[in-house]
Amino acid sequence: MSETNRQWLMCSRPVGMVKESDFELRSSPVPEPGDGQVLVRTRWLALEPAMRGWMEDRPNYMPPVGIGEVMRGMGVGEVVKSKLDGYASGDLVSGMLGWQEWVLGDGGLRKLPEGTDPRLALSTLGITGLTAYFGLLEVGQLKEGDVVVVSGAAGATGSVVGQIAKLKGCRAIGIAGGADKCAWLTDKAGFDAAIDYKNEDVGARLSELCPDGIDVYFDNVGGPILDQALARIARGARIVVCGAISAYNQEETPPGPRNYYRIVAQRGRMEGFVVLDFLPRAAEAVADLAKWVAEGKIAWQVDVQHGFENVPQTLLRLYTGANFGKQLLEL
């Protein structure tokens, strides 16, 4: 190969808000696959709020990305050379490709079925969809008739959470930032109501919309919104702790939820989870999700940016809330 392989390395651990300068663009030769390997050209990258956590040097559910290493990230690519049985040139694969134009892979890459939309493979039918599915149904132990509130509701995970809740006979209320996102939730995604946290009093609106309390609160944001929800949990509530995007870029860990103690009087449960634990059961979730998408029962939204040079600034969009739907970058 005469082409060069551009890679984004993490060159420093971010302090406070992650910055473009925490990454460095490097060029190196495109590698040659050995026996049992494939050479993949990256076509799409997915950006996730959790990436900020991967950049920290502290215990987490995956080892931290090392300084000077290619930034970790999911993507979809095309097999260009294969020395691995079962993979052929032209196959689309998904996996942890990293922020690089070319990558060597092995049998850990998942071949996408013919005709798969890469945007769906990286959102509703990928890790994001699985997070919503298992988080709500397994961790949240959803029951028909539950009042479900989800924060970050116009995000990739949150929007699926609310729509699964509706499909399961529950009431779904989403919290999102801005009138456009809220309109999408109620008009396109079928939520029963949406709260615009940038322009409304979240506590007052929750009280109004959930007069008998919240049965399942699916949290993607932490901070004051988590507290407003905790103040209004129903007896036996389940609080699914999925994310805390409001805290990821703060220099010091912010104070925790003042109202956590409501779980005593209300016999509530706050539970954290990591979707990787559910991967052995991915097939059942993907089957359900694919069916719902095909039937038009799950609306999905992706926010596509372009150009490999723009990967770091595309990540930043997640932390300012500039994205609307799953944040992707097409190379």
Add this chain to the structure above:
Amino acid sequence: MSETNRQWLMCSRPVGMVKESDFELRSSPVPEPGDGQVLVRTRWLALEPAMRGWMEDRPNYMPPVGIGEVMRGMGVGEVVKSKLDGYASGDLVSGMLGWQEWVLGDGGLRKLPEGTDPRLALSTLGITGLTAYFGLLEVGQLKEGDVVVVSGAAGATGSVVGQIAKLKGCRAIGIAGGADKCAWLTDKAGFDAAIDYKNEDVGARLSELCPDGIDVYFDNVGGPILDQALARIARGARIVVCGAISAYNQEETPPGPRNYYRIVAQRGRMEGFVVLDFLPRAAEAVADLAKWVAEGKIAWQVDVQHGFENVPQTLLRLYTGANFGKQLLEL
């Protein structure tokens, strides 16, 4: 009856630390039992940290005590007159007698079996013991080999938690205030270790004592100690939220646990409970606890104050940590 009935009424809702002046002593005639009633003379009162919460005018697991009402409280008394089948003069009964010398009761009072020690009936074999038993075994889903940490460990509930953990083949570490309490935990109650939060660095000691993390953290205190424990939970940890005595007397709800988010990477669960939900299963717990006490496998400690006029200041002992073991008052 020619005697008067002295009663402690709650005369104002406490702001910040509860004060003696939030209560008022009143005298009224001793009441006469009607049909289906018994007249009971209060012999013992039990003081509980949770009483502070009952005095607040906000949603809780029991309605708030009303201003001008007799303060709610568990006690043991002696039946003096009975117009209720199955209860005879001289019977000892336990129940919500309230802070009063005489009280009319009905079939809701529990007759104590012959020979019962009222101090045990109000502590290890009463609500306190049930709280420890169901909180640890059911809410905490204790498994053999778990590393169990309990705060307020020299208190009535905490001391039973650690001892049940030991009986079930677990490692038990208690956090308590002062060298005397800590010595009792390791020397008399068989805890594997005790941490004196008044004189030791709780976080450093927990790291030392739980190198593989905490499997079950039974919390009676909230505040900074809860945070130190959360920072050190093991994969799949259960955090049993029983109390938060550090917060009860603060004028404003203090910040919540900064480290709550550790439950995500560690797949942890924080769960609140109210022991009243387990009362239908009380017999099984009391049978186990009574057997363990009789066999000398559970050490117990009560702190007995005297004189009806001293009830409010006896309650205050709980919030300064002056008590050692279950706080009782003998009339």
